[in-house]
Amino acid sequence: MQLPDMPLHDPFVVADDRTRTYYLYTSNDPTVSGVDGVGTMVYRGHDLRDWTRPVVVFLTAEQNGIWAADGGWAPEVHQYGDRYYLFTTLHDQDKPLPVPPADQWGTPFQIANHMRGTITAVSDSLLGPFTVVDPSRPTPPANLMTLDGTLHVDESGQPWMVYAHEWLQTIDGTMEAIRLAPDLSGTIGDPVFLFKASDAPWLGEQIPGGVPHQLAPYITDGPQLYRTPDGSLLMLWSTYEKNVAGEDGSISGGYVQTYAVSKSGAVEGPWQQRRPLVREDSGHGMLFHTFDGHLMMILHRPFENARGKLYEMEFHGDELRVLRRRADLDGGG
Template sequence: MPLHDPFVVADEETRTYYLYTSNEPSVSGVEGVGTMVYRSRDLRDWAPPVVVFLVSEQDGVWAADGGWAPEVHKWRGRYHLFTTVHDERRPLPVGPQDRWGVPFRLPAHARGTITAVSRSPLGPFTVLSPERPTPPAHLMTLDGTLYVDPEGAPWMVYAHEWLQTVDGTMEAVRLDPDDLSRAVGDPVYLFKGSDASWLGERIPAGVPHQLPPYVTDGPQLYRSPGGLLVLLWSTYEKDTAGPGGSLSGGYVQTYAVSESGGLRGPWRQRRPLLREDSGHGMLFRTFEGELTLIVHRPFENARGKLYGMEFTADGLRVARRRDDLDGGG
């Protein structure tokens, strides 16, 4: 099952797991940028995917490439699809790279999450505001996710791309509850990629530990039974020196915990949950009640991997590997 940036909806009414990912024409049989969904009753055997959203079928969408990180949330009786699109022909301004001593120029361009809606988890989904992304259009952003605060107000939490900022950040913007495609007010800064102090642990001796860039990907927020607010996110762990002093490494699934219990933090970074080129994970509960993490691994030619998880008094931990479901590897 080829998939990237997996997102699972466990629908209690139909006892069906819906696994959303970017459309892969060689698998779905449908050409175009969009979203496809696999379905299962047991997380082991899956029906062939069906396409639920195509950018080309929407009128006047501002960008036609990408279709990354689709996720579906039920809000006020309708299903809302968030997915990221981009247009490389529309350049955006880049932040102050010189203070980092970056040995290359970063090609920032228009990228952001769009919001579409349907009456069914199987679509078809229709874009609500085709003329713009939900986060501010002058920011290069991706991977928008829904967070509902204790007062019931919806927010989109997203990653602000390192291509524009060098040190990628997590940010949030409040949404209009009557139209989840419309932001209300200015973005709120949460944290930056370099806040994860463990990022330099695998860098060879003699290589500076504070070289950019710092990637932020795949935010997902959850409230633990004990009241902790946890934010899953992914990055690249730096472990080798590349051309010009740049650093590269495997994809990593990590997380942060809000010290205040609220969206504004401050956020305390925790050690990675998974390495092995794994990431962009999300949590869901099985119909048997087990807290489960799904990630993709490896980053290229990715497949879904499942883990049983447990909330602890101060965070989150991996309880067991579910290779009985995903076939191992």
């Protein structure tokens, strides 16, 4: 299989040096994997061009007593110690959460939101099977509507989950972090606020003065942490760029891949927002190194019926730049 033929939303790559194999994780698609159910599947390859048919490594139906069985979004796998940890986002529409006040933005605003959050599962193998650590709840606080949790281990060795707090509950979506127990079995303390989507100053550049911004909620999505060569901490994240689409002043916008930098090197920040890296309805990217040492970013495009797209990247200090699009590997488009 090759990338143009592979359904691939929220792609995540593990480059396994021991076997010189790339593991490419995404939500289970039964039409490709041949296995029904909500969960995670993984493609494997050695050159980023040709991939095996995927195998399923996690299914919610196999987790006894799990709090939710829908979703399976944004799976990613991290080695931590001598084991592998899967993070993926689940939700249950039958478990409602409080909605924000109707007058928070001065206008009626009612959105029915529900339990959503990232679970942690563990395995001894990159091929699973992965078993959920705590089937009774998501890893972030259960009263928050969250998604896309990722692992960050700070310079002191403290593990964190960094996640997006849904705009459906906050209107202006946020990035937050919470400390994890040393064995990733639970959380420690309260969430730490990192930044809100509207902190990106370029988001409203195409919206003229006087247009009510509450018509276009600010969305946070897909955090991924990476240590830069100069010791800063970089966070890839995605959102929707806004522009006025209609004569009635209606607002629309495309999915974009952007990033922020914590020059202190700490996950707590402060975070400085940078310009988008890729537009064209693209996003939820992550960085990895190829076996020959190139820094690569993989993301998906378009948002619907997504396929994986590859870019060679480089750093200039704490600035991340696109060197070139690898259409030779991802088939163009």
